[in-house]
Amino acid sequence: TVVLDGRFWGDLKTALRSYSSFLKGTSKTVIQKEAEFDITYNDTVTNDNQTIYAFNHTVSRNKTEGVRVSVDVLPVGLESPFLFVVRQKQAVLSFQVPLILRGLYQRKYPYSHVGRTLCQPPTRAISEMQYFFVDVSTLSSLGTHYQLRVSRVDSFTLHTDKKFSFTASPSQPQYFKYNFPDGVDTVIVKVNSEMTFPCSVMSIQDIQCPVYDLDNNVAFIGMYQTMTKKGAITVQRKDFPSNSFYVVVVVKTEDEACGGPLRFYPLRPDELFDAGNRSKVLDVVVSPAINSEVYVMGMLFCLGIFLSFYLLTFLMACLDNRRYAHSLSVSLLYPSHPCVSFSPPHAGKTPASPYEYGSFGLIHLPRTLDSVGRSRAESLSSVEEDDYDTLADIDSDKNIVRTKKFLYVSDLSRKDKRVLSKKYQIYFWNIATIAVFYALPVVQLVITYQTVVNVTGNQDICYYNFLCAHPLGALSAFNNILSNVGYVLLGLLFLLIVLKRDIVHNRAMFRNDLNALECGIPKHFGLFYAMGTALMMEGLLSACYHVCPNYTNFQFDTSFMYMIAGLCMLKLYQKRHPDINASAYTAYACLAGVIFFSVLGVVFGKGNMVFWIVFSVIHILATLLLSIQLYYMGRWRLDSGIMRRIVNVIYTDCIRQCTGPMYVDRMVLLVMGNIGNWSLAAYGLIARPNDFASYLLAIAICNLLLYFAFYIIMKLRSGERIQCLALVCILFTAVVWGFALFFFFQGLSTWQKTPAESREHNRECIVLSFFDDHDIWHFLSSIAMFGSFLVLLTMDDDLDTVQRDKIYAF
Numbered sequence: 001t002v003v004l005d006g007r008f009w010g011d012l013k014t015a016l017r018s019y020s021s022f023l024k025g026t027s028k029t030v031i032q033k034e035a036e037f038d039i040t041y042n043d044t045v046t047n048d049n050q051t052i053y054a055f056n057h058t059v060s061r062n063k064t065e066g067v068r069v070s071v072d073v074l075p076v077g078l079e080s081p082f083l084f085v086v087r088q089k090q091a092v093l094s095f096q097v098p099l100i101l102r103g104l105y106q107r108k109y110p111y112s113h114v115g116r117t118l119c120q121p122p123t124r125a126i127s128e129m130q131y132f133f134v135d136v137s138t139l140s141s142l143g144t145h146y147q148l149r150v151s152r153v154d155s156f157t158l159h160t161d162k163k164f165s166f167t168a169s170p171s172q173p174q175y176f177k178y179n180f181p182d183g184v185d186t187v188i189v190k191v192n193s194e195m196t197f198p199c200s201v202m203s204i205q206d207i208q209c210p211v212y213d214l215d216n217n218v219a220f221i222g223m224y225q226t227m228t229k230k231g232a233i234t235v236q237r238k239d240f241p242s243n244s245f246y247v248v249v250v251v252k253t254e255d256e257a258c259g260g261p262l263r264f265y266p267l268r269p270d271e272l273f274d275a276g277n278r279s280k281v282l283d284v285v286v287s288p289a290i291n292s293e294v295y296v297m298g299m300l301f302c303l304g305i306f307l308s309f310y311l312l313t314f315l316m317a318c319l320d321n322r323r324y325a326h327s328l329s330v331s332l333l334y335p336s337h338p339c340v341s342f343s344p345p346h347a348g349k350t351p352a353s354p355y356e357y358g359s360f361g362l363i364h365l366p367r368t369l370d371s372v373g374r375s376r377a378e379s380l381s382s383v384e385e386d387d388y389d390t391l392a393d394i395d396s397d398k399n400i401v402r403t404k405k406f407l408y409v410s411d412l413s414r415k416d417k418r419v420l421s422k423k424y425q426i427y428f429w430n431i432a433t434i435a436v437f438y439a440l441p442v443v444q445l446v447i448t449y450q451t452v453v454n455v456t457g458n459q460d461i462c463y464y465n466f467l468c469a470h471p472l473g474a475l476s477a478f479n480n481i482l483s484n485v486g487y488v489l490l491g492l493l494f495l496l497i498v499l500k501r502d503i504v505h506n507r508a509m510f511r512n513d514l515n516a517l518e519c520g521i522p523k524h525f526g527l528f529y530a531m532g533t534a535l536m537m538e539g540l541l542s543a544c545y546h547v548c549p550n551y552t553n554f555q556f557d558t559s560f561m562y563m564i565a566g567l568c569m570l571k572l573y574q575k576r577h578p579d580i581n582a583s584a585y586t587a588y589a590c591l592a593g594v595i596f597f598s599v600l601g602v603v604f605g606k607g608n609m610v611f612w613i614v615f616s617v618i619h620i621l622a623t624l625l626l627s628i629q630l631y632y633m634g635r636w637r638l639d640s641g642i643m644r645r646i647v648n649v650i651y652t653d654c655i656r657q658c659t660g661p662m663y664v665d666r667m668v669l670l671v672m673g674n675i676g677n678w679s680l681a682a683y684g685l686i687a688r689p690n691d692f693a694s695y696l697l698a699i700a701i702c703n704l705l706l707y708f709a710f711y712i713i714m715k716l717r718s719g720e721r722i723q724c725l726a727l728v729c730i731l732f733t734a735v736v737w738g739f740a741l742f743f744f745f746q747g748l749s750t751w752q753k754t755p756a757e758s759r760e761h762n763r764e765c766i767v768l769s770f771f772d773d774h775d776i777w778h779f780l781s782s783i784a785m786f787g788s789f790l791v792l793l794t795m796d797d798d799l800d801t802v803q804r805d806k807i808y809a810f
Helices: 006-026 292-333 369-381 391-402 417-456 478-482 485-510 514-518 526-547 551-576 584-604 609-631 642-656 664-687 692-717 724-744 755-759 773-794
Strands: 029-034 040-045 049-060 066-073 082-087 092-097 099-102 108-111 113-117 127-138 144-153 164-168 174-179 186-192 200-206 223-227 230-236 244-251 280-288 355-358 361-364
Touching: 040 049, 040 127, 049 144, 066 082, 066 092, 092 099, 092 113, 127 144, 164 174, 164 244, 186 200, 186 244, 200 230, 223 230, 223 755, 230 755, 244 280, 292 478, 292 485, 292 773, 417 526, 417 551, 417 584, 478 526, 478 773, 485 514, 485 526, 485 773, 526 551, 526 773, 551 584, 551 692, 551 773, 584 609, 584 692, 609 664, 664 692, 724 773
Parallel strands: 029 049
Antiparallel strands: 040 144, 049 127, 066 113, 066 144, 082 092, 082 127, 099 108, 164 280, 174 244, 186 230, 186 280, 200 223, 200 244, 355 361
């Protein structure tokens, strides 16, 4: 039993009485007219009559002819709009005039001029006569005039590579039909306009009724994207069983979705807004996309470029093996030739050394095997625990060694090599573990993104270069994914090169080769393995990012860039300071903090002054703390007495006796580094760039370049030289980086803007009709990173025969 109150029954009776009076009113007078195309009918309708216009036309199976209904009325109130109902054989279209379209915050925009294209039902007969009726009615008791015109659309079917211009507005959307020609399986639909605003939407829909061609329903079906001046959607035959589709263009009621201004929120919710003139002139052209042969050529081109590096490396390895075999035979015949040494220019008067300076450089003086063996024994015994009575003695010895005015590599490579090798191998295993745990959810997420795009048809989710986005399977932009294979292949090649060097070094150590034991920069390959792994992961995660590029997953593309920059700086520092380099746990914890700030900046940094102040303060403090750590080689403490020690240093070195810094070279580097980082912090605080992830990456790259330049300058200043292979790598890498950055700054899309604004930057493919500018950036940057790694690997090969106590640590 349901108990209903009296108010419900009263409302129900009132509604039935109103509907009954409507039926009686409509049954009084029904005016039916035989109507013709391209004739304007000026009539009046009230609640006492209903007018029905009957049209007929011939529909052919091989020819599609569009029919468009246009209605004009005088502005009337919302209480008594006209209702137009178009009844067809297999479809019904209804709309009211004035047409009320809603914007954000339920704003209402009335349109008194409405034009709609009728959906054309398919026919199996060669030719068929079809009828349709236009019913006009209203509940207004006052006679209101209207104009009705039904016309044929001769250019309803689009033709391949033929541009067609038209005009659309929010109440007068347009759509056209396109049939796939024989032999064409994929086409690109391009819509262009000289006008940025009003904002519009282009949609691709299947041939079925109804066609969703209004701002409030265009997203219900098919593929769609917002646009200002450019729009492009790649369409595949397999997605449309009828081998044809509709191209729908709708002008939106507001421009906010395209980055335009938003009008003031109305104080009264029922207030009507005059939208003004929102007509837009556009043109559409449908062009065939690339065929399978271009896909194959693109893949072969990509693989050919990077496999050529494998071939070149193989040839150089063969030559190197021949040279190594020859040098090994010489060393077996003449075992009295150990490593040699030289003294840097700043070391004062020429010491007793097997090298002397001549007019053309260094002159070799013989050194006995006994002296080398004795120095090795002394070096190894210097870190034995038995040499010290207490832990305080060990700490005191570190202070004595690391605070010398001139440090040599032998001073900072006193720890057991086996312990250090295991320490630096942790870099590789840690980054491999991080890669697995990071990559698996990333792959899962981007697959979900691509599925959402394919299911919903919303092309605004992903920021592709739509003019050069070639689909393959479920992927929307296969070319942007394929171009990342260079990072993976070259990262793997670098790992193989490092592995070869590691094997050769271990064999030399096993033979007790004095060059390997006592000469050159200490060989620790753990960081090199980590760098190669990071390069491979950069390729994988960049490919994942390009499955659906947008601001929420941009960190996938940058996380391992931070890793690479950090590992390169650590490797540069480790070369001359192997004993005091950061542990893997500390390094990765710091890099995790960088990525954490990257995420915070992307989410909260846009225009947030508080965030930028906090970040700038942390940036400057971190720079100062790192500078102190590097200047004093870790021989300082952050405790309660730090301020007293700072005051003492200022008093003794600046007030009581003005003296220069003890470590001039280090001071120069750190001053330059602080100037650069403080400048970047000030720029961030003032400009507050929207792309925080790229800003953070710029900080890392600037610091890496600064340290690398300092390293090269100090190397040359110390009397060392750069061998031919390393010099070729440096020059080659610098040139490739220059070209790579040129293509990077082309900016084919940007998620800092709306999807419609981003599409204004889209451009056509430039290589093989398959790769765009950003793909070329992928190619060149992967080669440049590989070259940069080779520079780090080979730049100190000239020291392989120089004794470590003569190699300057800077």
